[in-house]
Amino acid sequence: MNFAEFISYGFVQRALISGVLVSLITAMLGVFLVLKRLSLIGDSLSHIALSGVAVGLILNVTPIFAALPIVMLSSLGIFKLSKNKKIYADSALGIVSSAGIALGLIIAALAGGFNTDLMGFLFGNILTVTPAETVLSVIIFAIVIACLYFFYNALIATVFDEHFAKTAGVDTDKINILLVLLSAVVVVLAVKTVGIMLVSALIIIPPTSALQIAKKFKSVLICACIFSVFATVGGVYLSFLFNLPPSALIIILNLIILCICGLIKYAKSGKIN
Amino acid sequence: MNISEIKNLSFSYTGQTVLKDINFKIAEGDYIALLGPNGSGKTTLIKLLLGLLPSQKGKINLFGNTLQKFHAWQNIGYLEQKTTTPRNMPMTAFAVVRLGLLSTKKGLKLFNKEDNKKTISLMKKLRCYSYKDKLFSELSGGQQQRVLLARTIINEPKFLILDEPSTALDSSSREEFFEIISTLNEEKKTTILLVTHDISQVGKYVNKFLVLDKQIIFYGSKEEFCDSKEVTSYFGPYTQHLIDHLHTEGTCPMPHCHSEEVK
Ligand SMILES: Nc1ncnc2c1ncn2[C@@H]1O[C@H](COP(=O)(O)OP(=O)(O)O)[C@@H](O)[C@H]1O
Numbered sequence: 001m002n003f004a005e006f007i008s009y010g011f012v013q014r015a016l017i018s019g020v021l022v023s024l025i026t027a028m029l030g031v032f033l034v035l036k037r038l039s040l041i042g043d044s045l046s047h048i049a050l051s052g053v054a055v056g057l058i059l060n061v062t063p064i065f066a067a068l069p070i071v072m073l074s075s076l077g078i079f080k081l082s083k084n085k086k087i088y089a090d091s092a093l094g095i096v097s098s099a100g101i102a103l104g105l106i107i108a109a110l111a112g113g114f115n116t117d118l119m120g121f122l123f124g125n126i127l128t129v130t131p132a133e134t135v136l137s138v139i140i141f142a143i144v145i146a147c148l149y150f151f152y153n154a155l156i157a158t159v160f161d162e163h164f165a166k167t168a169g170v171d172t173d174k175i176n177i178l179l180v181l182l183s184a185v186v187v188v189l190a191v192k193t194v195g196i197m198l199v200s201a202l203i204i205i206p207p208t209s210a211l212q213i214a215k216k217f218k219s220v221l222i223c224a225c226i227f228s229v230f231a232t233v234g235g236v237y238l239s240f241l242f243n244l245p246p247s248a249l250i251i252i253l254n255l256i257i258l259c260i261c262g263l264i265k266y267a268k269s270g271k272i273n
Numbered sequence: 274m275n276i277s278e279i280k281n282l283s284f285s286y287t288g289q290t291v292l293k294d295i296n297f298k299i300a301e302g303d304y305i306a307l308l309g310p311n312g313s314g315k316t317t318l319i320k321l322l323l324g325l326l327p328s329q330k331g332k333i334n335l336f337g338n339t340l341q342k343f344h345a346w347q348n349i350g351y352l353e354q355k356t357t358t359p360r361n362m363p364m365t366a367f368a369v370v371r372l373g374l375l376s377t378k379k380g381l382k383l384f385n386k387e388d389n390k391k392t393i394s395l396m397k398k399l400r401c402y403s404y405k406d407k408l409f410s411e412l413s414g415g416q417q418q419r420v421l422l423a424r425t426i427i428n429e430p431k432f433l434i435l436d437e438p439s440t441a442l443d444s445s446s447r448e449e450f451f452e453i454i455s456t457l458n459e460e461k462k463t464t465i466l467l468v469t470h471d472i473s474q475v476g477k478y479v480n481k482f483l484v485l486d487k488q489i490i491f492y493g494s495k496e497e498f499c500d501s502k503e504v505t506s507y508f509g510p511y512t513q514h515l516i517d518h519l520h521t522e523g524t525c526p527m528p529h530c531h532s533e534e535v536k
């Protein structure tokens with residue numbers, strides 16, 4: 001099947017639109033999260049999302065709507081924990097992550113075991129995205145872009161040096177809360193589209209690749225977006241060609257890009273020194 | 274108007290009292306050297322003054338407002354003792370300096386051509402222009418300190434707070450550094466609170482000394498400092514050394530310095 005034929009299908013179009021939007025959002029937020037050493041927030045929140053989805057399945061509520069408030073509250077919990085000087089940010093993420101898994105398992109057991117629905121959320125299937133979810137992706141994409149645009153330099157200052165940011169008049173608490181809440185929203189969206197497994201990878205790998213080769217903040221954002229979109233579109237296409245799971249292929253492509261960026265960085269530093 | 278006023282300020286970190294009953298005022302145009310041994314609470318005092326630590330007891334005023342009501346951050350320039358920035362932060366020296374203009378921005382805080390020009394001219398003046406396109410994280414300690422000083426003064430703050438800014442600098446850069454900030458004090462009436470151990474180098478510029486060791490040991494003019502019993506009894510034999518320093522620089526105008534020396 002050639003590419004033109006491939007994108008003529010409605011479900012492929014929805015998969016690509018949602019996939020590309022989710023890839024863009026996770027890449028951009030990921031840059032800030034990686035630099036703040038909060039990159040595992042995707043991992044933690046997606047585990048919480050699993051509990052949320054389980055609750056939704058039990059209560060017979062649309063899982064995504066049950067998950068959203070639970071994940072948002074947990075993201076605020078992460079913010080609170082990471083403000084505590086005695087707890088490292090990565091430990092805070094680990095704590096919330098374990099809590100999410102434990103609760104998810106118990107709730108799932110109460111609901112009568114891991115059913116196929118829950119497994120679907122775990123591994124996600126980008127090829128089953130509904131039209132409504134595509135619309136939701138567009139809306140959340142717009143919100144994230146607007147927030148990043150309005151708070152661009154305040155975000156950079158907060159990531160660079162919080163004490164400086166505060167004495168430059170930036171409300172750093174507000175900025176940090178914005179960052180974790182946006183992450184929460186994106187995780188819930190991503191869980192429904194690409195699956196829990198993939199969220200973390202999308203937040204961490206493209207920004208890390210971009211940080212290897214770009215020197216300016218804007219270039220890092222742009223590179224991360226390009227890498228992420230390329231891997232997602234490529235992964236979905238390859239999944240068709242070889243009949244393999246798209247999530248896994250998307251991760252593999254991202255890893256290949258990371259290796260190439262690492263090599264470029266290595267080659268460059270060899271030249272300078 | 275007082276730039277800052279601190280009343281009955283006390284502070285402790287989980288049980289350990291670090292500051293006790295601190296009272297002082299900073300007047301417009303003051304250039305204060307804040308002295309004290311390591312661990313005497315200098316950094317803590319400054320962080321409280323700027324609201325970077327939650328205040329526990331006492332009152333802090335900045336430009337006539339309580340800290341909660343203070344929003345005029347464009348008047349403040351703060352250079353922290355230990356700056357912690359992400360190791361892999363993708364920011365050039367230029368971008369770091371320009372970020373200092375953030376406090377002057379209202380609404381959409383985006384930078385324009387004017388800001389870029391200002392950044393370039395200041396970087397030339399502070400002689401950090403040659404590495405403007407290098408990554409901040411890949412500069413040497415001294416180069417980073419120059420860049421951070423540029424970031425701190427680019428918004429032409431009325432009140433400059435510098436916490437041991439010269440530690441990473443070699444001695445000629447140090448001299449230059451003190452000259453730059455002293456010029457700001459002389460020409461623009463910038464109020465300066467400077468934590469330093471380089472008393473010999475700043476002695477000729479400052480007009481007040483604040484000696485801290487969990488409480489205020491001494492606060493007053495340079496003239497009083499040279500002649501103060503508190504200072505003499507606090508520093509002990511070291512006092513003469515301090516005063517000699519000031520004296521060598523020709524900055525201790527009181528005849529008492531001479532008579533002390535004779536004794
Ligand atoms: N975050 C902190 N937690 C606990 N104790 C602290 C903290 N920061 C400083 N201290 C203690 O407070 C005292 C004063 O520290 P500091 O204000 O940094 O002194 P200085 O700047 O004069 O060297 C020291 O004894 C130090 O150990």
Ligand SMILES: [Mg+2]
Nearest residue numbers: 315316317354
């Ligand atoms: Mg200190």
